[in-house]
Amino acid sequence: xxxxxxxxxxxxxxxxxxxxxxxxxxxxxxxxxxxxxxxxxxxxxxxxxxxxxxxxxxxxxxxxxxxxxxxxxxxxxxxxxxxxxxxxxxxxxxxxxxxxxxxxxxxxxxxxxxxxxxxxxxxxxxxxxxxxxxxxxxxxxxxxxxxxxx
Amino acid sequence: xxxxxxxxxxxxxxxxxxxxxxxxxxxxxxxxxxxxxxxxxxxxxxxxxxxxxxxxxxxxxxxxxxxxxxxxxxxxxxxxxxxxxxxxxxxxxxxxxxxxxxxxxxxxxxxxxxxxxxxxxxxxxxxxxxxxxxxxxxxxxxxxxxxxxxxxxxxxxxxxxxxxxxxxxxxxxxxxxxxxxxxxxxxxxxxxxxxxxxxxxxxxxxxxxxxxxxxxxxxxxxxxxxxxxxxxxxxxxxxxxxxxxxxxxxxxxxxxxxxxxxxxxxxxxxxxxxxxxxxxxxxxxxxxxxxxxxxxxxxxxxxxxxxxxxxxxxxxxxxxxxxxxxxxxxxxxxxxxxxxxxxxxxxxxxxxxxxxxxxxxxxxxxxxxxxxxxxxxxxxxxxxxxxxxxxxxxxxxxxxxxxxxxxxxxxxxxxxxxxxxxxxxxxxxxxxxxxxxxxxxxxxxxxxxx
Numbered sequence: 001x002x003x004x005x006x007x008x009x010x011x012x013x014x015x016x017x018x019x020x021x022x023x024x025x026x027x028x029x030x031x032x033x034x035x036x037x038x039x040x041x042x043x044x045x046x047x048x049x050x051x052x053x054x055x056x057x058x059x060x061x062x063x064x065x066x067x068x069x070x071x072x073x074x075x076x077x078x079x080x081x082x083x084x085x086x087x088x089x090x091x092x093x094x095x096x097x098x099x100x101x102x103x104x105x106x107x108x109x110x111x112x113x114x115x116x117x118x119x120x121x122x123x124x125x126x127x128x129x130x131x132x133x134x135x136x137x138x139x140x141x142x143x144x145x146x147x148x149x150x
Numbered sequence: 151x152x153x154x155x156x157x158x159x160x161x162x163x164x165x166x167x168x169x170x171x172x173x174x175x176x177x178x179x180x181x182x183x184x185x186x187x188x189x190x191x192x193x194x195x196x197x198x199x200x201x202x203x204x205x206x207x208x209x210x211x212x213x214x215x216x217x218x219x220x221x222x223x224x225x226x227x228x229x230x231x232x233x234x235x236x237x238x239x240x241x242x243x244x245x246x247x248x249x250x251x252x253x254x255x256x257x258x259x260x261x262x263x264x265x266x267x268x269x270x271x272x273x274x275x276x277x278x279x280x281x282x283x284x285x286x287x288x289x290x291x292x293x294x295x296x297x298x299x300x301x302x303x304x305x306x307x308x309x310x311x312x313x314x315x316x317x318x319x320x321x322x323x324x325x326x327x328x329x330x331x332x333x334x335x336x337x338x339x340x341x342x343x344x345x346x347x348x349x350x351x352x353x354x355x356x357x358x359x360x361x362x363x364x365x366x367x368x369x370x371x372x373x374x375x376x377x378x379x380x381x382x383x384x385x386x387x388x389x390x391x392x393x394x395x396x397x398x399x400x401x402x403x404x405x406x407x408x409x410x411x412x413x414x415x416x417x418x419x420x421x422x423x424x425x426x427x428x429x430x431x432x433x434x435x436x437x438x439x440x441x442x443x444x445x446x447x448x449x450x451x452x453x454x455x456x457x458x459x460x461x462x463x464x465x466x467x468x469x470x471x472x473x474x475x476x477x478x479x480x481x482x483x484x485x486x487x488x489x490x491x492x493x494x495x496x497x498x499x500x501x502x503x504x505x506x507x508x509x510x511x512x513x514x515x516x517x518x519x520x521x522x523x524x525x526x527x528x529x530x531x532x533x534x535x536x537x538x539x540x541x542x543x544x545x546x547x548x549x550x551x552x553x554x555x556x557x558x559x560x561x562x563x564x565x566x567x568x569x570x571x572x573x574x575x576x577x578x579x580x581x582x583x584x585x586x587x588x589x590x591x592x593x594x595x596x597x598x599x600x
Contacts, residue, residue, distance in 0.1 A: 010215065010218075010219070010280070011212075011215060012280065012281065012282035014208070014211060014212035014215050014216075015212065015215070015216065015280065015282045015283065015284050015285070016282050017208070017212060018209070018212050018213070018216070018284070018285050019282075019283075019285055021209075022285055035197070038190075038194060038285070038286065038287070038288045039194070039285040039286070040256065041255045041256050041261075041288070042283040042284070042285055042287065044255065044256045044323075045253070045283050045323050046282055046283060048322055048323045048326075049281055049282075049322055049323070052322040052328070052329050052332065053281075053320060053322040053328065053332065054332050054336060054387065055319070055387060055391065056281055056322075057281070058384055058387055059384070060384055060429070060431075061382055062428065062429045080280045080281055080282070083281050083282060086282050111256065114256060115257070118256055118257070119256065119257050122257060148208070
């Protein structure tokens with residue numbers, strides 16, 4: 001038996017928490033965002049998956065069958081875990097920051113803020129208001145809170 | 151050693167592994183982008199580590215997990231030695247995947263995936279990045295894993311059409327193929343009928359017309375669990391995923407996909423109605439087969455491209471179609487109406503036209519005849535004619551058409567006048583050579599037209 005429990009690795013909550021923290025830092029201090037372009041684009045990937053992917057965070061209600069020895073020996077990446085919890089955390093953060101708004105509306109506004117932070121000189125794109133930034137900040141704060149691991 | 155010191159140590163270890171592993175080229179000019187992406191990810195993690203304080207234990211753990219993920223991608227490249235899989239098929243697949251898996255970033259710029267190919271001990275699979283990305287990755291990796299024992303079996307490799315469907319379906323970033331597949335194809339298949347809801351799936355399973363195998367499985371489930379079976383939404387989504395990918399594979403590779411689907415899946419499904427009710431991750435084989443047969447009929451692929459004047463080749467093609475279209479399963483196995491299937495086909499075709507003019511096109515009767523004739527002469531199936539002054543007439547043949555010819559030869563070989571036909575293995579090897587030669591022909595045609 002491996003020395004670590006399988007659930008110790010590939011925990012989607014950890015990656016989501018890092019992304020949310022980095023987004024929060026960049027919105028609060030846009031001067032550092034230039035160095036975090038890739039991370040902000042990964043926040044965008046996460047938000048798009050949450051918005052459009054019907055399979056995002058879909059987890060089996062049954063325990064997955066254990067892999068046999070040959071499967072363990074292959075170098076395939078370990079199965080990603082706790083994506084459902086990430087989806088739930090995104091839902092709760094959205095409800096806290098965007099009450100009464102649809103998922104599409106909320107995500108579009110957050111992406112507008114991220115775009116302006118990552119690419120401040122981009123032309124022909126609507127600029128977010130101070131209120132928009134405030135809402136996006138609240139969203140990421142709530143998301144980090146929801147993703148605190150034990 | 152403190153957790154933060156261990157993180158630093160792990161960072162150094164992954165850096166060393168990267169330096170050692172990627173010193174060599176694992177394919178013609180192919181490992182460079184892979185290497186560059188790994189180096190860039192490591193550099194981004196490097197800038198993050200000094201900002202972490204020793205008491206930020208969760209962040210240390212999250213970064214360790216990110217390093218572990220990067221290490222897995224680095225080690226996977228060691229599995230890619232040329233010669234362990236069909237290189238020309240892999241290159242075709244790489245081109246398809248690159249087109250289908252491209253995404254757009256916040257700026258609206260296209261970000262191409264990095265496609266890498268390996269041989270593994272397991273079955274056909276494509277490994278894609280996590281659903282929740284790590285902060286450091288710019289280009290997503292997609293690893294195409296060929297089963298090592300089927301090194302030259304290009305006729306079976308068409309099953310990759312299904313695996314590519316899975317990956318495309320989950321590429322939901324802005325401009326991703328998954329957006330269209332989910333909004334159009336999934337919507338079509340769930341608009342009505344059993345797949346519309348879990349409740350309807352449960353009713354369908356319990357329908358009076360269900361085969362005895364299903365009724366027995368339901369009875370056994372009730373006896374062991376103490377309650378009647380109820381189909382769960384998670385598994386309904388899984389079935390949709392699988393069925394869409396079967397459709398995707400068929401539309402990408404044509405009847406050759408249906409032949410490979412049957413050749414690979416039928417032997418492993420002695421009970422074609424088996425559902426495995428405790429964890430029904432895949433639809434029963436009968437359902438999948440019936441859907442493929444119906445789609446082939448709707449597309450007109452159930453009719454041979456040859457006719458009686460092509461004699462032997464016509465009879466051989468009919469053998470292939472008989473094999474692929476033979477459907478002995480009960481009408482209960484039909485999940486979708488023709489209208490639903492037509493809308494789903496249209497949705498997939500939209501993706502194919504938007505992402506690189508993909509999709510199966512039937513060969514002309516002359517082309518098919520030429521390809522099969524080459525195989526009967528134990529030559530790779532390409533169209534290789536030389537004109538009266540000795541100049542080669544180069545003809546572009548799609549990969550799916552070459553493989554269709556391979557299946558026609560193999561399944562129709564009993565009609566050959568000359569006995570001692572090629573084995574399945576040798577048929578595959580000649581088709582593999584043909585894909586290599588065809589690649590050279592296509593490049594020459596492209597250069598000539600520029």
